[in-house]
Amino acid sequence: MLNQGKIRVTNIQRLCVNDGPGVRTVIFLKGCYLCCPWCCNPESINYDSDYFFVKRKCLSDSNQKFCRQCEILAGNRNKQSCPIGVYEHTFRDYTEEELYYQIIRDKLIYESGGGVTFSGGEPLFQAASIKPLVQKLKSENIHVAVETSLYAPHDNLKELNPLIDYWLIDLKFQYGFITNSQYKIVNQFDNNLKSVMSVASSDKILFRMVLMNEALEHSVRIIENLKKYKISVIELLMYHSLAENKYRQLGISFKRFSSPEANGVSSFLSLLRDEGITASYAKI
Amino acid sequence: MIPTIKKLIKLGVKSILPSAGVDYFRRIRSLKRRFPSECYYSLLTKFKFVHPNQKLSLVDGYLEQAEKMFPRLQLDSSSFYVYPYDKMLIRQLPKGIINLASITPDYGMILDSNLHTISEILSKDNSIFSKRELKLIVLLQELEKRIKTTLEHQKSERSQILSSYFSGLLGQKPDSLDKAIQKLLFYNALLWQMWHWHNGLGRLDLILYEYYEKDIKNGKIDREQAKSLIKEMCITLGKDTNAKSMSLKGDTGQYILLGGIDSKDQTVQNELTEIFLEVFQEYQFPDPKLILRVNNNTSDTIWDKSIASILTGNGSPLLLNEDVVMKGMVDFGYKKEDVWNVGTSACWEPLIIGKSFDQNNSLENVPIIVSLNEFLSSSPPELSFRDFLESYKPLLRRQILSHIHDIQFDCSPLFSLFFDDCIKRNTDFTQGGAVYAYHGVQVVSFPNFINALLNIRDFVFENKIYSLQECKQAIETDFEGKEDMRLVLLSNSHRFGSTEPDVLALTNEMMAYISGIVSEIRVNGEKVKIGFSSSTYIEHARNIEASLDGRKAGEPFAVHISPVSHKIDIQEVIDFAGALDYNGNRLNGNVVDFILPSVYKKVPGKLRTILKTAVQKGIFELQLNVLDAATLKDAKANPEKYPNLIVRVWGFSAYFNDLPEEYKDNLIKRAETYA
Numbered sequence: 001m002l003n004q005g006k007i008r009v010t011n012i013q014r015l016c017v018n019d020g021p022g023v024r025t026v027i028f029l030k031g032c033y034l035c036c037p038w039c040c041n042p043e044s045i046n047y048d049s050d051y052f053f054v055k056r057k058c059l060s061d062s063n064q065k066f067c068r069q070c071e072i073l074a075g076n077r078n079k080q081s082c083p084i085g086v087y088e089h090t091f092r093d094y095t096e097e098e099l100y101y102q103i104i105r106d107k108l109i110y111e112s113g114g115g116v117t118f119s120g121g122e123p124l125f126q127a128a129s130i131k132p133l134v135q136k137l138k139s140e141n142i143h144v145a146v147e148t149s150l151y152a153p154h155d156n157l158k159e160l161n162p163l164i165d166y167w168l169i170d171l172k173f174q175y176g177f178i179t180n181s182q183y184k185i186v187n188q189f190d191n192n193l194k195s196v197m198s199v200a201s202s203d204k205i206l207f208r209m210v211l212m213n214e215a216l217e218h219s220v221r222i223i224e225n226l227k228k229y230k231i232s233v234i235e236l237l238m239y240h241s242l243a244e245n246k247y248r249q250l251g252i253s254f255k256r257f258s259s260p261e262a263n264g265v266s267s268f269l270s271l272l273r274d275e276g277i278t279a280s281y282a283k284i
Numbered sequence: 285m286i287p288t289i290k291k292l293i294k295l296g297v298k299s300i301l302p303s304a305g306v307d308y309f310r311r312i313r314s315l316k317r318r319f320p321s322e323c324y325y326s327l328l329t330k331f332k333f334v335h336p337n338q339k340l341s342l343v344d345g346y347l348e349q350a351e352k353m354f355p356r357l358q359l360d361s362s363s364f365y366v367y368p369y370d371k372m373l374i375r376q377l378p379k380g381i382i383n384l385a386s387i388t389p390d391y392g393m394i395l396d397s398n399l400h401t402i403s404e405i406l407s408k409d410n411s412i413f414s415k416r417e418l419k420l421i422v423l424l425q426e427l428e429k430r431i432k433t434t435l436e437h438q439k440s441e442r443s444q445i446l447s448s449y450f451s452g453l454l455g456q457k458p459d460s461l462d463k464a465i466q467k468l469l470f471y472n473a474l475l476w477q478m479w480h481w482h483n484g485l486g487r488l489d490l491i492l493y494e495y496y497e498k499d500i501k502n503g504k505i506d507r508e509q510a511k512s513l514i515k516e517m518c519i520t521l522g523k524d525t526n527a528k529s530m531s532l533k534g535d536t537g538q539y540i541l542l543g544g545i546d547s548k549d550q551t552v553q554n555e556l557t558e559i560f561l562e563v564f565q566e567y568q569f570p571d572p573k574l575i576l577r578v579n580n581n582t583s584d585t586i587w588d589k590s591i592a593s594i595l596t597g598n599g600s601p602l603l604l605n606e607d608v609v610m611k612g613m614v615d616f617g618y619k620k621e622d623v624w625n626v627g628t629s630a631c632w633e634p635l636i637i638g639k640s641f642d643q644n645n646s647l648e649n650v651p652i653i654v655s656l657n658e659f660l661s662s663s664p665p666e667l668s669f670r671d672f673l674e675s676y677k678p679l680l681r682r683q684i685l686s687h688i689h690d691i692q693f694d695c696s697p698l699f700s701l702f703f704d705d706c707i708k709r710n711t712d713f714t715q716g717g718a719v720y721a722y723h724g725v726q727v728v729s730f731p732n733f734i735n736a737l738l739n740i741r742d743f744v745f746e747n748k749i750y751s752l753q754e755c756k757q758a759i760e761t762d763f764e765g766k767e768d769m770r771l772v773l774l775s776n777s778h779r780f781g782s783t784e785p786d787v788l789a790l791t792n793e794m795m796a797y798i799s800g801i802v803s804e805i806r807v808n809g810e811k812v813k814i815g816f817s818s819s820t821y822i823e824h825a826r827n828i829e830a831s832l833d834g835r836k837a838g839e840p841f842a843v844h845i846s847p848v849s850h851k852i853d854i855q856e857v858i859d860f861a862g863a864l865d866y867n868g869n870r871l872n873g874n875v876v877d878f879i880l881p882s883v884y885k886k887v888p889g890k891l892r893t894i895l896k897t898a899v900q901k902g903i904f905e906l907q908l909n910v911l912d913a914a915t916l917k918d919a920k921a922n923p924e925k926y927p928n929l930i931v932r933v934w935g936f937s938a939y940f941n942d943l944p945e946e947y948k949d950n951l952i953k954r955a956e957t958y959a
Contacts, residue, residue, distance in 0.1 A: 108897045
């Protein structure tokens with residue numbers, strides 16, 4: 001159940017340069033219908049409350065006076081209230097005005113060709129919550145982008161589709177859709193993509209896909225899908241394991257993939273080229 | 285144990301030797317620091333000290349030393365330009381006299397100067413000042429002749445060209461870019477020779493442009509040849525970096541200032557501005573360095589070329605937001621008609637080129653965290669944070685005032701020749717001749733100080749987690765057995781650099797209070813400026829006990845106005861710095877210093893947007909490194925792999941490998957914070 005009147009945000013990153021045109025503020029929203037095991041923002045998968053437990057910070061073994069008040073040592077203080085920050089909330093609920101205030105601080109930057117990107121998680125998960133904010137931003141001529149897998153209810157897409165200036169579509173052609181058991185929905189990717197493509201011109205859509213070594217085994221299927229959806233330009237993002245620590249802190253298991261090898265990438269790029277698909281490959 | 289023995293030996297040596305002997309050892313030690321590869325025997329035999337004649341006045345002593353030194357200067361014939369600075373010949377100052385540092389003459393005036401004309405003006409009166417200046421002019425002319433004769437006997441084509449330049453170089457305005465550079469370098473070298481330190485070069489794109497333009501128009505040189513001359517000039521200036529460095533190698537204060545408005549309010553952005561930026565991008569000099577004065581009219585071409593240079597990692601240029609700085613200078617008392625020619629004291633403290641004798645770094649920095657710690661040990665009131673703060677302020681006031689005092693500075697007949705209004709007033713540069721003599725002081729540990737106050741407010745008075753007694757004990761014991769407390773203090777989300785209204789309000793309140801104290805006092809009869817950026821954040825912190833921001837004893841203080849937590853990003857610090865009040869006397873350098881992640885290397889156009897916005901938001905000055913922690917760590921472990929890795933330290937750039945280990949560690953830590 002969504003927190004009515006609030007927008008649940010895991011992070012706000014300013015001065016981002018790889019998430020749409022110009023310099024942008026990226027709002028990472030919480031909640032996703034998918035549960036991709038390579039996700040680098042695992043704290044944004046589940047909408048519900050969770051914490052990062054930063055074990056190395058915990059001093060409960062050292063019998064410090066301060067720690068004796070903690071429930072871990074049978075004290076009265078809730079462990080999540082640890083003032084050292086051993087437990088960190090993964091999110092903050094903002095009102096529309098509060099989030100608008102955060103965003104508008106960089107108005108000067110937006111005027112130089114940048115804007116705001118809603119990412120996640122799946123930003124369409126909170127489509128109804130962010131719609132008034134997006135409308136407000138649009139009324140002030142602020143460029144708005146969305147980074148989405150398009151694996152979301154079609155109604156959610158319809159809320160935002162006419163308002164969005166730029167789409168970063170994160171394709172899941174490596175393994176298909178790996179769904180989040182908490183939020184099962186009917187797959188409406190085809191319908192959603194069709195809607196976006198009918199509203200946005202091709203230069204307003206950037207298709208992306210994370211590439212890991214294992215996915216290269218499915219090259220043929222990936223190319224078939226690209227052709228099926230008439231995608232002729234794609235940005236491949238190199239898989240990385242930088243989120244491992246976050247998985248550990250959330251207490252969920254981490255599945256490690258391998259970074260693609262140069263030869264494999266090169267062959268894949270050449271296959272794509274042969275099929276008339278222009279691909280770029282971005283390393284972190 | 286070892287430091288104690290060392291201290292005892294020092295004490296023993298001091299008590300046995302007469303003070304002259306102690307001075308002598310101090311000099312040798314200072315030389316060893318600047319020339320670490322030289323053995324003590326070599327230092328003792330190669331270097332010659334020219335002592336002051338105690339029987340003479342300060343100025344006459346200066347002239348006698350010049351008379352002794354000028355004929356003995358060894359000239360380096362391998363240099364593209366003649367640079368009459370002999371690092372082996374060292375002028376000694378009389379005891380108790382502080383040397384002049386960080387002054388920028390107006391090289392435009394120097395290039396225009398004609399020693400014959402100046403002689404004629406001086407000869408019209410019979411003052412002691414004029415006689416002394418005339419004596420110096422004779423010495424300069426004799427040196428000019430000696431250089432000419434020496435060059436005549438050398439066979440190379442370049443020597444013959446230079447020899448021709450030295451025929452009347454000091455008696456006329458140069459007629460080419462090459463000759464103008466030679467004249468500029470001649471005087472610059474002599475400033476160093478006379479033991480004036482951190483000599484700034486000033487606005488060379490503005491000053492040299494007329495020579496460049498004339499040469500291009502006459503077909504004498506093309507753009508590439510001009511670029512080559514600028515490169516050679518920089519090489520000449522940088523060839524004695526060791527000898528010119530004060531505390532760390534590279535800390536020479538040799539800055540070249542680009543951009544900014546001219547006397548007619550037009551922004552200087554000419555071909556030479558671009559050439560300087562290109563030369564720094566291509567050759568990546570750590571010394572000299574560039575400062576760029578930016579305003580709303582700075583063109584995208586200049587921004588892009590500056591960013592290309594910054595992205596090489598050489599630290600040049602530092603950005604100075606001239607509208608904010610000039611406004612602050614006028615508010616303080618500099619004349620509105622003078623501020624177009626704002627320069628800096630080597631690093632970033634503003635002054636007026638060609639008019640200021642401002643000594644902005646000569647007073648010892650004030651580590652204000654010390655008085656806060658002292659206050660905590662005096663059982664302060666525990667009623668409310670406001671009571672606590674008001675009761676503390678008198679102690680802070682005493683600490684600041686104890687650092688500000690009159691200073692007996694060296695004289696400079698050489699500066700007097702070229703600085704307004706020395707000749708008009710018949711007075712030496714340091715004795716009332718220069719138009720401005722507003723000296724300055726800096727506080728160090730300001731971010732730590734604000735964080736300590738925020739912690740006291742939040743954890744002692746609001747949440748009542750700790751008592752002041754516990755705070756006192758934590759400082760005294762360096763948090764021994766109180767690691768949990770230290771972590772609590774470090775975890776406070778109210779931190780210096782955050783734009784939370786209460787953090788900004790407290791920061792501005794304390795800046796205003798300190799500013800008020802400084803405005804009460806005079807140095808050598810003139811009002812004083814205060815700055816909140818200090819270069820001594822490592823050096824000064826070594827012997828200072830732990831502090832309530834969570835810093836342990838001896839750990840470095842925070843650097844300038846920079847993020848001190850990974851939770852405060854670069855843009856927030858820019859917002860924070862833009863919201864600080866720099867009015868009144870708060871203009872003695874307020875640098876935002878941050879390390880840009882190397883991702884920006886791929887998108888220089890986007891970086892331009894970020895930096896231009898920072899300027900629009902009202903930051904004072906901005907210093908950038910483009911580094912990532914992994915590279916720095918690798919460079920520390922494998923110095924041989926990174927012989928050319930340059931980093932910006934405080935107001936200067938240096939090779940990473942030349943830095944002491946604690947400076948390397950500090951940079952790595954900061955790079956990790958910003959990643």
